Amino acid sequence: MKKFLLVFALAFVVAAVSAAPVSAAYPTKPVEMTITFKAGGAADISGRTVAKAAEKVFGQPIVAVNRPGAGGTIGFAYVKTAPADGYKIGWLSASILTGTTMGRLPYDYRAWDYVSRLVFEGTAIVVRGDSPYKSLPDLVKAAKSKTLKIGSAGSGSFTRLTASALSQKAGFKFRHVPLGKRRVPSLLGGEVDAISVHPPEVLALHKAGKVRMLAVSFPKRHPAYPKVPLFSEHGWDVGFYQFRGLHVPKGTPKEAVQALHKAFAAAAKDPKVLATAEKRGFLVSYMGPDKFPAFVAEQNALIKKIVVSLGLDKKKKKK
């Protein structure tokens, strides 16, 4: 009896039949969009808002699904291995480039097809409200005479790369502190001199005067914080920005990519998306499948350069 059950349980494991339906006209069923970060985070909010708006033109539901973990790599890997039928799409961010250049994913950025870029997000250098540094040049000047502690979301995070790129352009050295989730409390508690962070996380504190955004790395000044100057205004443009957009598994049919492009291009003009962008401090900037792959390649080159200069690419190589 026992043996029979064991065999039965084993058979139960083995019993696996697959049957993938082949579709004629795209889209005939809901599309699943993987968001590589947690529910309620910046990527989740922009992704869900855009997907909701795109549904109107797309004609089928676009279901947002969070697959968070390990700085986005879990979700990116999921999209990479999903069937290339146009029904599994991903909401990507520039983290895909940091993840691949640093060797966290065993392939490079060309492992996916890129559909469109939807938004830009800034990266700001922020100090406490009572800090002696009133502007970015103040901070840079001080950093040249003593080693400041500057925090970021983590060792290979986008915020860290931005801070490091700034230090290379402006010519100073700093002690990097990978603060992770405690980045804002750590700044407020006085453990670090400054942090590199996405503006929405500190916008409310900035308005209350508890912290001061010195400058932001962004293509243009944002209406939510119009007085904060850009890196480029000080002559220290780092050239790469946190962007978010849409990607699909390699080899997804052209018709599917075009249908997605049409829907998301319309979403980029949706008043609801624009309103959320203003409140959340991101910038809607659409780029379609004709130019986006080249843009990704260009950003990748810039990010790779900084990653290599920091020696972050070698880490995984040991194995």
Add this chain to the structure above:
Amino acid sequence: MTEESKKISLSIGRLAVPILLVVFYVWYGSLILELPQGPGEEGPLGPSFVPWLWASLLIVLTVVEIATGYLGKAQENAHTSIERKGVLEALILCLLLAGFAILMQYVGFSASVIAFLAVSIWWSGIRSWKIIIPYVVIFALVVNYVFHHVLKVPLPQDWLF
């Protein structure tokens, strides 16, 4: 079981877990060796420091455990051997659960719930199909409705519902 064989099984039981722990320690240690040693990129403690700390603690504790196991302190009423029946049951349940999770990816949620529940209820000793079939079908329908249709959990969907 005679008094003699009981004692033997006791001493094997006392040793089995510590031996497993030592095997785990050696494996864990060999994996730590593959990591970069010494100070890290960011700070004075590198990625292998804390794993080494835990590994050393583990080996110290294992030695203590082996020692107390032989000195026989507080071990007299401890379970040091387990029945084969229990092990078999645990393995079967875990296989069933794994089978359920794998099957779900191929045949979808409701079909796999029906299969899993029917088999495991039968296995737990309820042999009347008049109870099993209605319970299983209603359960699968309700749970599928709540989780997939109301709460939008992206469970794999199937040809049933």
Add this chain to the structure above:
Amino acid sequence: MNLLVDGLVQALAWKPLLFAVLGSFMGIIFAAIPGLTVSMGIILLLPFTFHMASVTSMSLLVGVFVGGMTGGSISSILLNIPGNPAAIVTSLDGHPLARKGRAGVALGVAFFSSFLGGLFSLICLITIAPQLAEFALNFGAPELAALVLLGLCLICGFAQTSMSKALISGVLGLSFSTVGMDPIDSIPRFTFSVVQIQQGVSFLPVMIGLFAVPEIISGMRGSAVSLPDFSTRLRDLLPSPGTLAGLWKTLAQSSLIGTTIGLLPGTGSAVAAVLSYNTAQRRSTDPESFGKGKLEGVSAPEAANSAMTGGAMIPMLTLGIPGDPVTAVMLGALTIQGLAPGPLLFESHGGFVFSIFGSFFIALFLTIVIALLGIRLFVQVLRVPPGLLFPSIAVFCVIGAFALQNSFFDVFLMIGFGLLGYFMQKFDYPIMPLLLAIILGPVFEKNARMSLILSDGDPGIFFRKPISLVFLALALLYLISVFLKRTSLFRKPGSA
């Protein structure tokens, strides 16, 4: 005061009230069903709030949060399977009580303790939130590392037959916690080049596996001990006012611990529950009876985990810093409404903030009403034939492990740890230290290493900061007291 009344009135409008009822109810259900957790409930409900008015959406989420912290005790007490990480220690004394036929009393005490703990933290939230938020900023990396170290030392408190077994279980958990991305240098550790392992051992699937799977195994094959019959009349189920009055000391200290832990980002409800259980045990006149069905052992963790809710909302509302995963989701819900929590929220949207307080208050009341009304229903679970009950729980465990991150990897993680938990129990290795270590290990490693980065490698940083020094001293004192007690036990005649 006027603002408070206005807030209550806003939260009592029919729509927020309806969603508060729905939220509290769902919170209780999600927490009570083994395998499903509050975190999962909040994540699933978040997308719905995107289309709601701000007051309504907060009513729903606060309801789930408060209801969830209360409901977790139900399955802990009745089935010995914690419904939430917050309720892992509730089963230690709650389930023995149920076995003695006092399930109703245990549930009643748990519900009232949750209610009072939640009320305490709400009062803190209303009256001294900004000051508490400032206070919490004193907890930097060295302070958190020391606090977590203290928490890890408490593992000794879970020793049953042998101290070395409890410690081995804890250290095993600590070594599992090093799997995945290194928290400082972001180097993948022990991942065998599998991308999924980079996220590490996430503790919710591990908790579901460790605690639920062994109970399912023994439950399904009928080896579970049958419970004595008991009356289900509400009068017999409720704890007497005298019983509750006798718990006031436990309730007060646990509420304080819970609120404080809630303030500190990255610690979480399980830590609050464990710390307050341990404190109650140490300060009790009869510490030996803990773990055998003592009401203080139910009351302490339940008051603390509910008090954690208000505590966690303080840094979230005043500074925009979430104190735990649930408030992180709430923060997202608020920002999508265009309300950025921070120092100015109280000034610019004061009315709205007080409507959150109002919802919180209402959620507390609704939860205890629903829970008490439901108590007769909950205990009926014990009458469901185990052959139907446990396979159904197994299905929920699989759904629960999957739905947290939509990952089948987590399901297999749950099954693997379930098997481990089963064998550990069979060989008398307690599983609580393992889970606690998996929760605390990464927090300790991260903050300890971060402290040394901040101090340029000087370990003196742990001793110069007064708060961290106090925690380290407490940890040392605790270890010494445990050691002295154990050695005196060994010296007892006849024990060797």
